[in-house]
Amino acid sequence: MPTTINNIPVYDPSAAPVQSNNNGTSAADLSKNFLRMLTVQLQNQDPMNPMDNAAMTSQLAALNQVDGINKLNTSVNALVAQMQSANFMNLSSSVGKTALAEGSQIYYSGNAVGMAAKLDAPADSLKAVIRDGNGQIVNQFDFGPTPAGMSDFIWDGGNDAGKQVASGVYTLELISKDAQGKTSSPKAYVGAMVASIGQEGSDMKVGLSDGRNILTTDIVKWLAI
Secondary structure, three states: OOEOOOOOEOOOOOOOOOOOOOOOOOHHHHHHHHHHHHHHHHHHOEOOEOOOHHHHHHHHHHHHHHHHHHHHHHHHHHHHHHHHHHHHHHHHHHOOOEEEEEOOEEEEOOOOEEEEEEEOOOEOEEEEEEEOOOOOEEEEEEOOOEOOEEEEEEEOOEOOOOOEOOOEEEEEEEEEEOOOOOEEOOEEEEEEEEEEEEEEOOEEEEEEOOOOEEEHHHEEEEEOO
16 A cells, blocks of 8 residues: 555555454454444345344354453463462472472482382381492381381481491382282382472473472472481
């Protein structure tokens, strides 16, 4: 569309139409399109069979319902964003605390490490075996008969001779035995300090000091260690 020297738009019928970026899906666009369609219907209706008032009312009600749903979705999305932001700020206070999550790798740095075993059923015996990077047994604990559920215990970093082991990565192995003598491996949980809290889309991620990057929902317990 050319303009005059005063920048006043002048209609040029030979000019190509200007493309609009609007996809016509907003509530305002839907209302405008509906009114245009309604006007065309009224102009072209059969005089002997005019448009049914009930049908017109139903169409208007449907349009208002769509508009209401769009507004509700906008409000819900804003509310969810606020809740995620508040949750992120609350979780930031967990940095430096010890979280217990599923895993079998232990990073020992000179401080006691909290661990746990989760049994689906009571066991006649439960044993925890800690191995070093070469697979050699460093220490083991026999807890005897153990009820179903989560059983917590702490490793202070000592070996089977009572001496402190070197800092490094160790592995926790759990072995349980039922009344019939059948052995199984319960789920193992290892505690580690929370080093960071991050947000990836709608997920809240927790970075632990042992290198694990887990979801906040993976944390089963907070430990005072």
